[in-house]
Amino acid sequence: MTYYTRFESPLCEIILVGDDQGLSHLHLNTGKGKRQFEISPDWIRNDVYFEDIRQQILAYAEGKQKTFKVKLNPRGTDFQKRCWKELTGIPYGMTRTYQEIATIIGNPKASRAVGNANSLNPIPLIIPCHRVVGANGSLTGFAHGLEMKQDLIDLEQGQTSF
Secondary structure: OOEEEEEEOOOOEEEEEEEOOEEEEEEEEOOOOOOOOOOOOOOEEOOHHHHHHHHHHHHHHOOOOOOOOOOEOOOOOHHHHHHHHHHOOOOOOOOEEHHHHHHHOOOOOOHHHHHHHHHOOOOOOOOOHHHEEOOOOOOOOOOOOHHHHHHHHHHHOOOOOO
């Protein structure tokens, strides 16, 4: 059985989806970027089921939580999952380039493929694709809008609060 919840956070409205295998989606409903998300009529709303992760996200948005403790179940290809796993190792407040991630996963020429995997990341914030930047440090791509990406980086670097 798949459950979902939606709630307002200082960041934006957030929608969580998951089941007993773990969290499968986290949607930042910014109204910007290219990511569209629809709640399936087959899913059951269950706010209590997600209360712990909701509290973690709210603490993160306040700058009080730097890591998340939640069982994840993102759906994707083996390559995408390798990329996403590597993203979870980027420390809070730090960034890496697409090239660095490609090199770490053993394919230094795959920076564009890493970028594509990031764009399909179904669990942003927790799988922190916002921490990946262009080779020159510039912000490039974020499915929920570059403004949100900059806001998240600024939050983690102590330069802003929500």
